[in-house]
Amino acid sequence: MEEKPDWENCDIVHRNREPAHSTLIPFPSVEDALQKSIEESSYYISLNGQWRFNWVERPADRPIDFYKLDFNTNSWDLIDVPSNWQLKGYGIPIYSNVKYPYSLSLKKREIPKIDHSFNPVGSYRREFEIPKKWINREIFLHFDGVKSAFYVWINGKLVGYSQGSMTPAEFRITEFLEEGNNIIAVEVYRWSDGSYLEDQDMWRLSGIFRDVYLFSTPKIHIRDFYAYCEYDGNFKDAALYTRVKVRNYSRGVAKNHKIDVSLYDAENNLIDLEAVLSREFHLANDSEILFNISVNVENPIKWNAEEPYLYKLVFALRDENNRIIEAESCSFGFRQIEIKNSQVLINGKSVIFKGVNRHEHDPIHGRAIPYERMIEDVKLMKLYNINSVRTSHYPNHPKFYQLCDEYGIYVMDECNLESHGLRRILPASDSKWTKSCLDRMERMVERDKNHPSIIMWSLGNEAGYGSNFVRMKELTLDIDFTRVIHYEGDHKIKTSDVFSTMYSTPKVLEEAGKLKRTRSDWFTPKISPRLYKDKPRILCEYAHAMGNSLGNFQKYMSIFENYENCIGGYIWDFVDQGIERVTDKGIKYWLYGGDFCDEPNDGNFCCNGIFLPNRQPNPSALEVKKVYQNISIYPVNIQEGIFEIHNKFNFISLGRFDINWELAENGEIIQTGHIPPLDIPAQSVDMITIPINNANLSNSNEYHIKINFSLLEKTSWAPEGYVVAWDQFTIPKLDTSEKVLDYESGSDLNLDVKYNAITVAGDNFSITFSPKSGRMKSYMFDGRELIASPLTTNFWRAPIDNDIGIIDFAPKFLKPFLRRQIYRWKNANKKQRLSQITFDKLSDKHAIIVTKSRVFLGRSPIVTTYTIFGTGDIHVDVKFTPRVNMIRLGMQMALNRHFKKLTWFGRGPHETYIDRKTGAPFGIYERLVGEIQHDYVKPQENGNRSDIRWINLMSDVNLDLNLLIKSTKNSDLDFSIWFYSMGDLEKATHIKDLPMKDFVTLNIDHKQKGIGGDWPAIGRVHPEYKMKRKRKYSYSFRFRAYNNQKEDLKDLLDYCLPVD
Known part of the structure; x- marks a missing residue:
């Protein structure tokens, strides 16, 4: 039987890889360890930069001998390390939420079989030199992240193999090195058996995507350290505990060596401790020793996300002559985590986690996140009142945690384990996967255990449940027992320390707050409160922010604040995972699933962020800031x-x-x-x-x-x-009460009726209606036409992701039915038919036109009444009773494109909707038309403003020309305005597809139904935000054009019409 390759063998997770440890780099002195960054150590060399690179689609075509010293790579391309090779032009990115890539077999008896005919391989090679002062020291090669599996050679000799792409792989390479020039070769496989455990909702990208570096240690080396604290009952004084591992790589015994542990404050002042933190030891060759060193610290300054005070621990190794041969350091925060009374306590205080899920994603660099982007992300969280982040769904770059320590963000650190598409099969209790599960968990916990920002360890995401998760928890507690263990897939809450769910509605969340029978999953029976009454209730994912979303978000915060056992949640998610492109005209837009002809794909389901890919806020971010x-x-x-x-x-x-x-x-x-x-x-x-x-x-x-x-x-x-x-x-x-315009104000009106037009005219204006459609088709003022298409009733909106997402989740046989149901109001819009039009001149200065139109989804005709006054004021009143639940009731027209600037009084300045307006204060705001619309990654309904008292549009050509729209007494308005039509918006798949038309589309709405956001891309709009069938709807507004050189806006706002 042919032997399986390592990358297709669950029994092999690595070859010759070093044991996991905390992020560390040696320094020659305590002073350097205190003051210098890792990159500034004289014992650190970065291998980031340009490498020679070759790419093939299948393993059989790879250059098998490329690692040999005499192999010539001069003709190969150059590629940046770190990077994802798909974003450098080699192969294509694949975006999938649940479905596994086609290269991975889904047949239970074949798993983990990889299709050898399509498993791209990237071969990397470069040269490096070792400093002379590193001679007679140990040298290690460190990869922070390689996806998904790789071999490494030094100077033609195989060093090792590793998989599990989101945690470091480190190799001791001392024996492989030569003086002077050395050659490193790395062979990376896109898919491996490890890919079965990496089925996260994200772009499937490959390559050496995180930092690569060398570091050097003395022969006697501090291999690892761990520190934690426990407070006294008053949270005043603390016991500081450290565990230090020292290894002897030499051939002899290390005699009379000493390990020192020192604590420094934020200004690098040594803290005077009551005990000497020092241990002397002898250590045999090729062996390791563990020290447990503890001391009491009087009234240390505490770390928390609001005041993230950091001390620094320094571990110094002394030789037999008491000379420091190595110093290592880490930041340390005094903080203690407990679960009491169904709450998570930090330093004795119950915390609400106002969190967000964050994928590592950069619109240009993919998963190779620049450090500057990490800083930007953490700052954005602070700016928008986000106090916690879940590293969905894998350990992030080590520097991200240091930033969370420094800026103050609570972290749920999640293991790189997701088998969403096969979660009923693996890893479950299958012993075949135990080694991989434990390896992934161990490497994360060992690497990150010293970060005070990490409050919870998460065993993974959407990977089913079984004994492997019990084993993972046991392993975690052996390393670190001070943090909370989280796992949402544990629906009976046997292993998880918290009761965690995804996308529970406010109603379901409140059931847990009241300790009632409730659901732990959409598809499982309700569970008894005895299973969860002692466990904090948390939402590891909620408030699905795909496109125009995040409706009724404020309801969740009310529950978190009113029920002590409901401790918060993590919005899905932080940033749209779009990949940036720029058109020839300089228009920036973002690609999503399917744009690379990638199969399988889940379209724009990767764009769920409260921030756009370039970190500009979506309107939902401003709602988050207010609610949080x-x-x-x-x-x-x-x-x-x-x-x-x-x-x-x-x-x-x-x-x-x-x-x-x-x-x-x-x-x-x-x-x-x-x-x-x-x-x-x-x-x-x-x-x-x-x-x-x-x-x-x-x-x-x-x-x-x-x-x-x-x-x-x-x-x-x-x-x-x-x-x-x-x-x-x-x-x-x-x-x-308001000042009421007299019916007899203004000029005399002339009513002119012809077969193709009904016109009402005053001194400086005329309004024309079509007898065939009943629509206002012309509005002339001072000899200038203001509208480009008729004023018409509108029941439709360009679908938001929440309107149509249910189609993607539905079985194939249901999709046509759902599509018909969703789009029926679009058809109703098109199929309005005028049944009656009446007109009358009620006085010399007062005329009325009434239209009745049949709407096939209407319980009654839609009745629109236009009352026209000699002043030029036009009062519009709309009445309608729908037969089925409605999407929108409003009026729409196209205006002359010279209306490019507007002012309004209402909520703003950003976009709002009936169920997402908490974060928008009332005020008078002024914007250009192009600043009103919001460009979501995938175009959809956008730009609405709510609770509008009035809108004033200004022409940029005829500077004296204005158009005023004003709400009536009992009828606030919504409005939006675009440089394109609603049809353009509906057809566009990317921002670049939206044209700049020679008109602007103005929507004057009574209301739209809410946008929803409880569930992923399913518009589960709450009852109070629906437009319900059989309800009688009516609204009204007035509008008029005016010359701002002759009339003042304040005067026009100062009165109402007698029909208001």
Whole structure:
């Protein structure tokens, strides 16, 4: 029987790889270990850079002898290391959520068979030199990440093999090296048996994608270290525990050597400890010794995400002459994790994890994340009030954790284990996979165990359940027992320390908060509270942010805050996984699944981020920032300016935040003020009084009070003055009466009726309707045509991902039915038929036109009434009762493209929808039309603004020309405006497909149904955000063109129409 290759053999996870250990690099002195970065050590050499590279589609075609010294690679290409070879032009990326690539057999009896006819191989080669001062030392070769499996040779000799792509592979290469020039050769396989455990929802990319480097150690070497602490009952003093492993690589006995452990503060000052942290030892050759060294530390400064104070531990090795031969260091945070009363406590405080899932993704570099991008990501989390991240679904680059330590982000560190497409088969309890499961878990925990930011270890994602997970937990606890163990796939909650689910609705989450029978998975029976009553309830994935999404997000936070056992969750997810391209015209856009002709693929299901691939915020990010904020304000007596301030931070007072307030009248700010910082302790409440001057306030105006909390001083992640929290409150109108326009105002009207047009004209305007369709087809003002296509009723929206995602999840036989159901309102839009039109001139200065149209999904006709006044005001009233649930009720028209600028009073400045508007305050905002629309990776309904009082459009050609749209008393509006048509938006698959038309499309809406977001790409809109069948809907608005040189906007806003 032919022997299987290592990359197709579950029994082989590595050959000659060194045992896993903490991230470490030796330094020659304690001072260097304290002050220098890893890259600055004299015992570190980076092998990043350009390597010679060859790529083939199948193993049989690879250059088998390329590792030999006499093999000539001069004709080979150059490739950057680190990188993913698909993004350098070799093969194609594949994006798949659940489906395994075709190269991996799915037949149970064949697993883990790899298709040898398509398993691309990348062959890498380069030269390097070893410094003379490294002679007579040990030398190690370190790969931070290679996907998915690889062999390595030095100077023509095989060094080893490794798989498990998201954790380091390290090899001791001392015996393979020569003085002077050396050659390294690496052979990387795209697929391996390890790929069966790497079925994550992400781009399938290959290559040496993380750092490669050499480091040198003395023959007696600190091979690993681990530190943790335990506080006394008052969380004042702490016991510091360290475990240090020293190995002797020499041929002789190490006599009278000593290991020292020192603690330094953030300014590198040595902490005076009560005990000497030093141990003397003798160590036989080729052996290892473990030291357990502990000491009490008086009142250390604690680490938490709000105040991430870091000490530094230094481990120094001394020889028999008491000379330091090696020093290593790591950051250390004093923090203790416990589970008590169904809560996760950090330093004794119950924490709500306001989290996000993050894939390692860069739009240009793929999985080879630049360090600058990591910094940007962590800063964005801080800026948007995100306090926790789940490394979905694999260990991240080691530097990312250091950034989380420094900036203050709680981390759920997840094992590189997902078998989504085969999770009912593997790894389960199959002993064939035990070695791989344990290897992956061990390498993650050993590497990352010293990071204070890591609060939970996750055993993997969507990989089923079985005894292999029990073994993984046992192994983890042997290494580190101080953290919480998480695994969502443990539906009976036997192994996981927390009760974790994905995409539970607020209703289901609240069941657990109330300790009722509830579901642990969509497809499992409800479980009894006795199984979970002592375990914290967490959502490892929730609020699916694909495209235009994240509706009703605020409901989750209400539950987290109201039920102590509900400890938070992780939004899916942080950033759209689009791959950047630029057209010849300079338009930037992003590719997703299928754009590379990749099969299988899941389309744009990789674009679920609250941030675009280039890290610009999607509108959902601003909702997250508001809902996740840690300061809440509640009105006590608005008229008197009395408010209650809740400090929801766990550790810091509000004394570090400035407080500013503003009072707006009808959207315009008329009063501002400043309140000195309030020293309200964490988790405490106090009152403030805003000194509003009520003397000149009018009972008939609308007022909003907005209170901002901003940084008093700059931080590592934000400038001074950055607003971290705000709330806004409406002072209700006491007098709702308004100045009413007289019916007889303005010029006389002329009503002209012809077979093809019904026209109402005044002194400087005319409005024309089609007798055939009933639609307003012309609006002339001062001799200029304002509209490019008729004003028409609109029931449809270009589908958002949540509207149509259910089609992707449905069985094939259901798809046509679902498509018909979803698109029926589009057909209703097209098939409106006028059944009646009436018109009348009620007085010299007052005319009315009423249309009734049949809509095949309507329980009643749609009735639209146009009332036209001599002033040029046009009042539009729409009434309709749908027979089935509706998507939208509004009116749409195309305007002259010269309307390029607008001002509005309502929520903003960013996009909002009925179930996603918490993060948008009321105000008067001014934008260009192109700034209103939002470019999602895959174009869809976008740019809506909610709760609109009025909109004013301005021409950039005829600078005096304006168009005002105003809501009526009881009917706020929504609006959006685009440089393209809704048909263009629906047809486009990428931003580059959206044309710049010679008109702008204006939507004036009563409302749309919500956008949803509880479930992945399924628009599960909550009842209160639906547009329900059989309900009588009506709304109205008025509009008029005007010359801003002759009429003032304020005067036009100052009255209502008699029909309002």
